[in-house]
Amino acid sequence: MQNVKIYTTGTCPYCLQAKQLLKQRGVSVLDEIRVDQIAGERQKMTEITGRRTVPQIFIGDTHVGGCDDLMALDARGGLLPLLNALEPRPALP
Template sequence: MNKVRMYTSAVCPYCIRAKALLQKRGVVDIEEIRIDLDPGQRQHMMASTGRRTVPQIFIGDIHVGGCDDLYAIDARGGLMPLLRDAA
């Protein structure tokens, strides 16, 4: 299974929803990068995604997007292949 990296903050309900879906799909290890604890990481997140909001989710080297994007990919049946096959 591919590595999952997620930019998050402590009080983000969308981060919690995204983590719950990933765990439901068998992801046991999510690398969380807390932008509320390390403001420099927010700048890095914005530079690499072009977005300001959390969560921002990466599966392997692929930027999935936010919580709604993750759920949309899952609804199309694309999440499990991405978890297995992302580069």
């Protein structure tokens, strides 16, 4: 399963909803970055995504977007294949 990174805050209902959906789809470990607790993380998130709102979700190297984007991806059947995609392996010398 791909690594999942999610930028969140402690009071965001959309963050909770996104984490719940990911858990329902088999994600047991999240790399959760709390932008309300770690100085400078919201700025880093904004530079990477171009967005200031949370959650911002990455599956592997793919920026999925926010909660609505995650739900839409799941509704069209794209979430599980993305979660279960094989991670690229480094080329052998």
